[in-house]
Amino acid sequence: MGPESAAPVPAALPVLDGWFTLDARAPHLLGSRCKSCGTFYFPKLTTFCRNPACAGESFEEVPLSRSGRLWSYTNACYQPPEPYVAAQPYRPFAIAAVELKKERMIVLGPVVRGVGVEALHVGMDMELALEPLDDGRLSWKWKPAR
Amino acid sequence: MTKEIAILGVGMHPWGKWGRNFVEYGVAAARAALADAGVDWRDVQFVSGAATMRCGYPGYVAGATFAQALGWQGAQVNTSYAACASGSQALAAARSKILAGECAVALAVGADTTPKGFLAPQKGERPDDPDWVRFRLGISNPAYFALYARRRMALYGDTPEDFAQVKVKNAEHGVANPNARYRKKFTAADVAASAMVADPLRLMEICATSDGGAAIVVSSLEYARRAGKADAPRIAAISTVTPTFASEVVEMPDLATDSAVAAEPQRFRGALPRKAYEEAGIGPEDVDLAEVYDLSTALELDWMEDLQLCARGDAARLLREGATRVGGRIPVNPSGGLACFGEAVPAQALAQVCELSWQLRGQAGARQVEGARVGITANQGLFGHGSSVIVKR
Numbered sequence: 001m002g003p004e005s006a007a008p009v010p011a012a013l014p015v016l017d018g019w020f021t022l023d024a025r026a027p028h029l030l031g032s033r034c035k036s037c038g039t040f041y042f043p044k045l046t047t048f049c050r051n052p053a054c055a056g057e058s059f060e061e062v063p064l065s066r067s068g069r070l071w072s073y074t075n076a077c078y079q080p081p082e083p084y085v086a087a088q089p090y091r092p093f094a095i096a097a098v099e100l101k102k103e104r105m106i107v108l109g110p111v112v113r114g115v116g117v118e119a120l121h122v123g124m125d126m127e128l129a130l131e132p133l134d135d136g137r138l139s140w141k142w143k144p145a146r
Numbered sequence: 147m148t149k150e151i152a153i154l155g156v157g158m159h160p161w162g163k164w165g166r167n168f169v170e171y172g173v174a175a176a177r178a179a180l181a182d183a184g185v186d187w188r189d190v191q192f193v194s195g196a197a198t199m200r201c202g203y204p205g206y207v208a209g210a211t212f213a214q215a216l217g218w219q220g221a222q223v224n225t226s227y228a229a230c231a232s233g234s235q236a237l238a239a240a241r242s243k244i245l246a247g248e249c250a251v252a253l254a255v256g257a258d259t260t261p262k263g264f265l266a267p268q269k270g271e272r273p274d275d276p277d278w279v280r281f282r283l284g285i286s287n288p289a290y291f292a293l294y295a296r297r298r299m300a301l302y303g304d305t306p307e308d309f310a311q312v313k314v315k316n317a318e319h320g321v322a323n324p325n326a327r328y329r330k331k332f333t334a335a336d337v338a339a340s341a342m343v344a345d346p347l348r349l350m351e352i353c354a355t356s357d358g359g360a361a362i363v364v365s366s367l368e369y370a371r372r373a374g375k376a377d378a379p380r381i382a383a384i385s386t387v388t389p390t391f392a393s394e395v396v397e398m399p400d401l402a403t404d405s406a407v408a409a410e411p412q413r414f415r416g417a418l419p420r421k422a423y424e425e426a427g428i429g430p431e432d433v434d435l436a437e438v439y440d441l442s443t444a445l446e447l448d449w450m451e452d453l454q455l456c457a458r459g460d461a462a463r464l465l466r467e468g469a470t471r472v473g474g475r476i477p478v479n480p481s482g483g484l485a486c487f488g489e490a491v492p493a494q495a496l497a498q499v500c501e502l503s504w505q506l507r508g509q510a511g512a513r514q515v516e517g518a519r520v521g522i523t524a525n526q527g528l529f530g531h532g533s534s535v536i537v538k539r
């Protein structure tokens with residue numbers, strides 16, 4: 001694959017190493033999957049499967065579905081405490097809980113800037129995006145699917 | 147063989163932001179409970195403390211701390227920590243001792259001193275700790291309550307006005323409760339005028355942290371009979387079950403639910419009272435009142451359904467009909483709930499049982515639920531802890 005067709009890698013450093021891919025066009029959260037029972041984990045689990053019917057200790061890293069249905073949403077009207085780093089003046093942002101169909105799990109994340117709670121409704125399609133937090137570190141965020 | 151024990155006496159130190167040592171609140175509550183029970187401190191055979199993690203080493207060994215403050219008298223001692231369920235676990239330890247015949251009368255105590263302002267996470271860079279990560283992303287505690295509240299609006303048609311009515315109702319209940327921290331009536335307009343914290347929840351709909359202490363003297367039924375208290379309220383169930391994999395909702399401080407590809411999702415809040423009903427051999431139709439953990443207004447409605455006081459999605463209808471007010475069919479939080487108390491973690495589950503005891507003895511004054519015979523409590527905290535206690539008379 002030539003460099004012109006490679007996925008663009010954003011310049012910003014990720015807020016957490018290894019939690020998501022850095023493909024700016026179509027990022028994925030990185031989870032793990034139990035090789036015995038197929039249960040997904042986010043964040044990654046690599047020790048003991050938490051399914052009580054499974055004694056699995058072997059896991060593979062897997063990209064999670066990058067789109068899902070909005071399970072619920074809210075916003076942070078007040079500046080969250082540290083370690084959140086806020087630009088001044090503080091600007092509220094929305095928070096989404098998105099249900100991934102294949103993994104049968106709900107994953108939280110901030111919503112991209114410019115999309116407030118008034119633009120969201122439960123059940124709508126959402127997709128994963130990368131966007132810097134206020135301190136410039138790159139994070140996964142949810143945004144309405146195109 | 148009956149698994150019941152008697153509640154001989156209950157006592158509380160008023161909730162507030164007093165800024166004094168937690169031991170003071172615990173001892174005041176213990177002395178009040180002993181006086182209420184008519185039991186001499188020196189006759190208590192087992193002291194069961196609920197730990198606090200915010201008050202240093204004396205808090206980790208709360209049972210011994212309270213026993214020493216009351217005066218060492220050679221009792222057996224225990225300390226339990228289970229987040230919001232610490233008080234129930236301390237009570238469960240006392241029940242086990244009594245039912246095993248290892249003691250006849252025991253004292254359970256919990257008390258807390260809380261820091262001023264919001265609870266902040268520990269310092270330092272800890273990417274392996276989900277609690278650190280979610281704060282790093284700006285997802286603080288009210289966000290979780292708001293996600294549950296918004297979900298109710300989408301699924302059941304609940305409105306922000308319904309949530310505000312929970313606050314209005316609980317404020318009305320707590321206004322005459324001498325142990326409550328907030329004793330002021332509020333209108334729906336007052337709630338609507340308070341600042342939005344996490345849409346749809348406003349400042350007045352999210353519970354604060356408080357100082358406070360609660361204590362309960364329990365005994366075998368035989369001891370109660372000999373003490374002339376054969377008709378004292380009885381503890382019929384203490385459920386402290388863990389969740390069952392896979393989790394149905396995102397629990398604080400997690401960033402995701404369990405994946406349910408290999409096991410069906412389970413509702414933790416529903417499991418707690420289910421075990422309590424089973425243990426007591428009664429059903430939700432037998433319940434006269436409930437004290438539930440209203441960390442937010444909307445959460446009280448979730449609890450009503452988890453306690454099976456109504457069908458899933460019907461809680462707001464009951465609220466609108468007035469069924470959950472004192473005087474209604476099934477009063478919820480006659481004490482005023484966390485809305486009027488604020489949360490004093492290790493004391494809160496015991497405070498819920500104190501309220502049921504006063505109610506079942508007909509001593510709750512202006513907030514009395516007429517003819518109450520059976521009450522249930524419910525609470526849930528971090529890391530898979532929660533409890534549900536049934537008291538009957």
Ligand SMILES: [Zn+2]
Pocket residue numbers: 034035036037038039049050051054055056
């Ligand atoms: Zn497994």
